[in-house]
Amino acid sequence: MRKTKIIATIGPVSRAPETLEQLILxxxxxxxxxFSHGTFAEHEEIIHDVRRLSAKHxxxxxxLQDLGGIKLRLGRIDGALTIYHGxxxxxxxxxxxTAPDVIPFPEPGxxxxxxxxxxxxxxxxxxxxxVLEVNGLELKTRARNGGIISSFKGVNLPGVSIDLPVLTExxxxxLRFGVxxxxxxxxxxxxxxxxxxxxxxxxxxxxxxxAPVMAKLERGEGIDNLDEILEExxxxxxxxxxxxxxxxxxxxxxxxxxxxxxxxxxxKVSCIATQMLRSMVVSxxxxxAEVSDISNAVLDGCDxxxxxxxxxxGQYPVEAVRVADVTIRESEKIYPFHKDFRARDRTQAIxxxxxxxxxxxxxxxxxVTSTGxxxxxxxxxxxxxxxxxxxxxxxxxxxxxxGWGLYPSGVxxxxxxxxxxxxxxxxxxxSTGLVTESDVVTIVHGNLTGVSGTxxxxxxxxxxxxxxRYSEMVAAALAEPTNAV
Numbered sequence: 001m002r003k004t005k006i007i008a009t010i011g012p013v014s015r016a017p018e019t020l021e022q023l024i025l026x027x028x029x030x031x032x033x034x035f036s037h038g039t040f041a042e043h044e045e046i047i048h049d050v051r052r053l054s055a056k057h058x059x060x061x062x063x064l065q066d067l068g069g070i071k072l073r074l075g076r077i078d079g080a081l082t083i084y085h086g087x088x089x090x091x092x093x094x095x096x097x098t099a100p101d102v103i104p105f106p107e108p109g110x111x112x113x114x115x116x117x118x119x120x121x122x123x124x125x126x127x128x129x130x131v132l133e134v135n136g137l138e139l140k141t142r143a144r145n146g147g148i149i150s151s152f153k154g155v156n157l158p159g160v161s162i163d164l165p166v167l168t169e170x171x172x173x174x175l176r177f178g179v180x181x182x183x184x185x186x187x188x189x190x191x192x193x194x195x196x197x198x199x200x201x202x203x204x205x206x207x208x209x210x211a212p213v214m215a216k217l218e219r220g221e222g223i224d225n226l227d228e229i230l231e232e233x234x235x236x237x238x239x240x241x242x243x244x245x246x247x248x249x250x251x252x253x254x255x256x257x258x259x260x261x262x263x264x265x266x267x268k269v270s271c272i273a274t275q276m277l278r279s280m281v282v283s284x285x286x287x288x289a290e291v292s293d294i295s296n297a298v299l300d301g302c303d304x305x306x307x308x309x310x311x312x313x314g315q316y317p318v319e320a321v322r323v324a325d326v327t328i329r330e331s332e333k334i335y336p337f338h339k340d341f342r343a344r345d346r347t348q349a350i351x352x353x354x355x356x357x358x359x360x361x362x363x364x365x366x367x368v369t370s371t372g373x374x375x376x377x378x379x380x381x382x383x384x385x386x387x388x389x390x391x392x393x394x395x396x397x398x399x400x401x402x403g404w405g406l407y408p409s410g411v412x413x414x415x416x417x418x419x420x421x422x423x424x425x426x427x428x429x430x431s432t433g434l435v436t437e438s439d440v441v442t443i444v445h446g447n448l449t450g451v452s453g454t455x456x457x458x459x460x461x462x463x464x465x466x467x468x469r470y471s472e473m474v475a476a477a478l479a480e481p482t483n484a485v
Contacts, residue, residue, distance in 0.1 A: 005303060013313055060400065068168065070166065119157075120157060121156040158247070188213055189218065238271065240252055244274075256297075267341075267376060271304045364440070366444070369389060416448075418457075438464060
């Protein structure tokens, strides 16, 4: 089965139930909802449809809530404004931008931090202005490269400190909505430091959310502080669009590889985003460079790739997922399986030992997890065999949508009798087809079932031998099956 996961951004062209169903059947593992766009009512409808269709087809498809964050944007411009190379332009707070050739910027607090020589990139760098002179909250600039700009285009300020909280008031409203809808992951935009993640997690906890947090790495500061961010976060997204403006474009491929490598070492989920199949917005087939981009991301070791415009507004959203699916499968034929990492605690040591047993015995891994962590830790070692995961609720299984090689196999009760627990696991695994009666299995679980942080047990069983001795127990478990996928 395919191990690297596919995240698809749902937008105007893909939100219809018929299209969502096709995306799920084509291989979408997680639906990304971009909260920079759309209404809560629209997002709620999509969440409802994804959950309903996932249940219909027996797949656990996650929901990623991607917050708008402190994305800097221009103010309102009447029509469009053409910027000419070499010409001078004024940038002022929005309320002071009364002339048609003045560029409005609605964040005066950020304007105060600009200095002579700073660069202002607009619309992913299509327009670049160099600051010539600072006069209070008014900037005199010269266009290094021109283009056409319009209202609310994105602004990047490389090297300029932005003294704003990582969560805006709109983000907090969105997070409260996310708690109501039980979203499975939250992506926090424009993360700069580990403190940004601590702040976001504290707010999530205060409103009753246990969703794991993904840091979107879009600013140079975030790259500089990657190690401390990885200490705090559950996953990272390499958001190459803004990142390619914030740092020299030629550095992005190497930075991408470094982020994925460090995320793997830290047992944190990694996602590669932006323009993976961008040409499929208008073309039924991708460029060969785009296919190579996906293949390289897979071989770098990322957990997932993210498709955005090609799914949200493109003409061929389902085809894009299919292309990603077949490209990943082909790349994984030469995947460098069986990584080796230093264990920093008991759970990592158990996961590493289990992974080595899986490799030595060519056994099938089965993991029982309360929060998802034990499953992510086993996946960190990149075993060649698919990882069958059981949890005690659907919410935990949906969190696995981001994890490399993890396959939710069912919900099981918190059984304290280990013999009965094993029987349930084996009957559930047999019913999914991930395990056969001729396999050897390596089971990872805790002796305090349902208690987080108590993973301490590895069992290796020969299915033929086990079934010959305990067929009645397995039959009893099959008579009361798990909620297997």
